[in-house]
Amino acid sequence: MNEIDHETLHLEAAVFRRLREHLLDARPDVQNIDLMILAGFCRNCLADWYREAAEARGIAMTKDEAREAVYGRPFAEWKAEHQREATPEQLAAFEAARKAHG
Numbered sequence: 001m002n003e004i005d006h007e008t009l010h011l012e013a014a015v016f017r018r019l020r021e022h023l024l025d026a027r028p029d030v031q032n033i034d035l036m037i038l039a040g041f042c043r044n045c046l047a048d049w050y051r052e053a054a055e056a057r058g059i060a061m062t063k064d065e066a067r068e069a070v071y072g073r074p075f076a077e078w079k080a081e082h083q084r085e086a087t088p089e090q091l092a093a094f095e096a097a098r099k100a101h102g
Contacts (some may be wrong), residue, residue: 020046024072028082037093040101046070
């Protein structure tokens with residue numbers, strides 16, 4: 001990836017923070033599986049990408065640390081408050097989306 005200028009870096013960071021805030025504060029009702037079905041990524045994907053970016057910069061980070069950075073608290077706490085069990089319909093839609101989009 002090419003180096004990006006300072007302003008672009010700040011803008012992209014601000015967009016990430018806004019997306020994170022939106023998913024956590026404005027729309028915690030949107031389930032991760034629904035995000036996966038419709039967009040092909042979810043909050044956990046963001047945490048994985050966050051950890052990968054840290055590691056690319058030589059920063060060691062666990063999966064739990066990355067999830068806490070994205071969820072704003074330990075994942076188990078957020079999950080207990082907001083995450084519901086996937087319905088059979090959601091699971092079927094997820095499988096169909098996975099097959100359609102690889």
